[in-house]
Amino acid sequence: MCGIVGYTGSKEASEILIGGLKKLEYRGYDSAGIALQKNGQVVIAKAAGSVADLEKSLDDRFKAVKAGIGHTRWATHGRPTDQNAHPHSSHSGEIVVVHNGIIENNRLLRKWLIEEKGYSFRSETDTEVLAHLIEEYYDGDLLEAVRKSVSTVEGSYALVAVTCREPDRLVCARKDSPLIIGFGEGENFIASDIPALLNHTRNTCILEDGEFASITAEKVEVFNLEGCPVEKEIFKVNWDIAAAEKGGYDHFMLKEIMEQPVAVRETMRQRIDAAKGRVVPTEFEISPDELARLEKIYIVACGTAYHAGLIGKAVIEKLAGIPVEVEVASEFRYREPLLGENQLAIVISQSGETADTLAGLRLARSKGVKVLAITNVVGSTVSREADQVLFTWAGPEIAVASTKAYLTQLIAVYLIAIYLGEARKTLKPEKAAELVKGLLALPSQLERILSEESIAKLRSYCDHLATWERAFFLGRNLDFPVAMEGALKLKEISYIHAEACAAGELKHGPLALIVEGLPVIALATQKAVLDKTLSNIHEVNARGGAVFAITQEGFDDVARQVESVFYLPPVNDILAPVLAVVPTQLIAYYAALARGSSVDKPRNLAKSVTVE
Numbered sequence: 001m002c003g004i005v006g007y008t009g010s011k012e013a014s015e016i017l018i019g020g021l022k023k024l025e026y027r028g029y030d031s032a033g034i035a036l037q038k039n040g041q042v043v044i045a046k047a048a049g050s051v052a053d054l055e056k057s058l059d060d061r062f063k064a065v066k067a068g069i070g071h072t073r074w075a076t077h078g079r080p081t082d083q084n085a086h087p088h089s090s091h092s093g094e095i096v097v098v099h100n101g102i103i104e105n106n107r108l109l110r111k112w113l114i115e116e117k118g119y120s121f122r123s124e125t126d127t128e129v130l131a132h133l134i135e136e137y138y139d140g141d142l143l144e145a146v147r148k149s150v151s152t153v154e155g156s157y158a159l160v161a162v163t164c165r166e167p168d169r170l171v172c173a174r175k176d177s178p179l180i181i182g183f184g185e186g187e188n189f190i191a192s193d194i195p196a197l198l199n200h201t202r203n204t205c206i207l208e209d210g211e212f213a214s215i216t217a218e219k220v221e222v223f224n225l226e227g228c229p230v231e232k233e234i235f236k237v238n239w240d241i242a243a244a245e246k247g248g249y250d251h252f253m254l255k256e257i258m259e260q261p262v263a264v265r266e267t268m269r270q271r272i273d274a275a276k277g278r279v280v281p282t283e284f285e286i287s288p289d290e291l292a293r294l295e296k297i298y299i300v301a302c303g304t305a306y307h308a309g310l311i312g313k314a315v316i317e318k319l320a321g322i323p324v325e326v327e328v329a330s331e332f333r334y335r336e337p338l339l340g341e342n343q344l345a346i347v348i349s350q351s352g353e354t355a356d357t358l359a360g361l362r363l364a365r366s367k368g369v370k371v372l373a374i375t376n377v378v379g380s381t382v383s384r385e386a387d388q389v390l391f392t393w394a395g396p397e398i399a400v401a402s403t404k405a406y407l408t409q410l411i412a413v414y415l416i417a418i419y420l421g422e423a424r425k426t427l428k429p430e431k432a433a434e435l436v437k438g439l440l441a442l443p444s445q446l447e448r449i450l451s452e453e454s455i456a457k458l459r460s461y462c463d464h465l466a467t468w469e470r471a472f473f474l475g476r477n478l479d480f481p482v483a484m485e486g487a488l489k490l491k492e493i494s495y496i497h498a499e500a501c502a503a504g505e506l507k508h509g510p511l512a513l514i515v516e517g518l519p520v521i522a523l524a525t526q527k528a529v530l531d532k533t534l535s536n537i538h539e540v541n542a543r544g545g546a547v548f549a550i551t552q553e554g555f556d557d558v559a560r561q562v563e564s565v566f567y568l569p570p571v572n573d574i575l576a577p578v579l580a581v582v583p584t585q586l587i588a589y590y591a592a593l594a595r596g597s598s599v600d601k602p603r604n605l606a607k608s609v610t611v612e
């Protein structure tokens with residue numbers, strides 16, 4: 001989720017690259033760098049910090065140069081340091097690359113390059129592998145060397161390479177990470193996102209997976225994996241810069257909702273052995289001894305991350321048989337919890353900077369409890385202070401309302417639960433394999449849920465909801481935390497007062513509030529309690545409540561009771577929360593839209609709550 005820019009033409013390359021990077025800073029902003037082709041050399045400037053800092057550091061060596069590449073980084077592999085900033089150069093310094101994505105077989109390739117080929121590495125990044133590989137295969141044609149290199153890598157990449165041996169030529173390749181070529185007069189561009197191009201050209205083409213391009217000032221040539229030329233259609237961009245930053249969506253929140261299939265896929269990458277049907281813990285590990293002694297887990301988090309923790313409790317207890325307590329961090333830190341030996345604390349925080357969560361982490365560590373952090377930000381305080389970290393790879397989340405980060409937090413807790421269950425032998429290998437298969441199916445199921453046709457089904461209900469000042473969310477079992485997350489999202493951005501109610505609790509009080517037309521969103525995805533949930537829906541119906549049910553395809557009894565039904569693709573009940581929360585995010589979004597609220601920046605709220 002970083003930003004890439006490339007330029008070749010007759011203008012001052014550094015200015016174009018810096019300008020493009022500034023337009024992409026919303027994609028990643030922990031470090032930045034550029035590399036320019038000058039007098040048979042490639043000169044590089046890169047550092048942790050902002051693009052503005054980078055710009056200030058550029059001296060005369062970076063002037064009067066006509067081609068180069070740039071990058072703004074959102075750290076995944078390796079901390080946000082000067083060394084880890086892109087561009088990365090090969091052993092000899094002759095090949096330089098910028099890259100977005102994840103090279104999954106990075107470790108293997110790194111080992112091979114060091115042990116068999118004598119390369120040495122300067123950074124912790126997976127990208128550096130690409131620079132050395134391209135050098136290894138370089139034989140006078142950069143395009144061919146890039147093609148050979150990417151055929152040995154597994155994972156995702158949008159990469160642009162340059163070499164001092166082929167001045168003014170950029171070579172790029174793409175798989176599972178966007179790259180767009182911009183066409184100018186006597187100049188051409190490459191970028192990971194359209195905003196970087198719009199000050200220069202609106203004529204673009206999108207590189208598809210498996211395609212490569214060779215770009216000079218005069219010529220753009222695109223090839224497929226087999227090396228055959230590909231005719232590309234030119235696409236004229238009509239968006240303004242603000243719309244382009246949001247990928248053409250009206251709000252970052254909607255863009256981030258739409259990015260969820262990719263975010264989920266990225267977070268599972270390298271952590272699942274699909275062939276063996278197993279979770280492979282690359283970052284977190286618990287020794288057999290610790291595992292045998294583990295008596296209790298605390299999960300500590302705030303807001304949406306706390307809701308991910310509630311799902312974590314249910315799945316860890318079910319799959320690994322370890323008692324779990326989930327606590328809102330602001331309560332945990334002041335209530336003297338019984339922390340002690342044989343415990344593990346898991347803290348969850350998108351930003352990794354939430355003051356209460358951080359205090360919870362410090363409290364646990366001060367009592368000798370090992371802390372595993374789930375966070376989205378490499379280099380954040382939580383990631384630095386925890387004993388172990390499982391990063392979610394959702395990419396930067398800009399809207400205050402958390403969506404894609406939440407889904408990746410869920411993936412993280414499933415990975416932990418399956419890993420613990422397998423290690424403690426409370427989860428049979430066949431069952432683990434079934435869950436792993438279910439996890440791998442989630443991205444395409446999410447794509448289905450996010451189709452236009454599917455969204456159209458909830459728009460008219462949102463118009464009704466938007467006219468009310470209060471609403472209920474109901475659910476049992478794993479549907480209850482989803483209801484809590486749905487209610488939080490709705491109140492946060494639409495300002496409708498929403499309450500989540502464990503469906504079985506209705507009769508104990510909240511039922512008194514149900515009146516004709518009151519919006520009630522009922523989650524009914526859990527087979528084991530479906531009849532019970534249906535009878536609660538019936539109670540609401542009987543009092544005139546306007547029920548919108550979210551259920552699985554095949555649960556036909558729901559449609560017999562409710563007019564508005566949103567069907568999720570059939571899914572293992574344990575994994576259903578990942579899918580079920582998405583229509584609740586969309587409901588919140590469209591209700592807020594109908595009420596004209598400030599979707600991305602709701603009143604009184606901040607993205608990261610770094611003070612108490």
Ligand code: M6R
Nearest residue numbers: 303304305349350351354401402
């Ligand atoms: O960065 P964190 O995950 O620690 O943030 C925790 C909460 O502040 C956050 O989830 C908040 O509840 C969101 N705005 C909800 O959408």
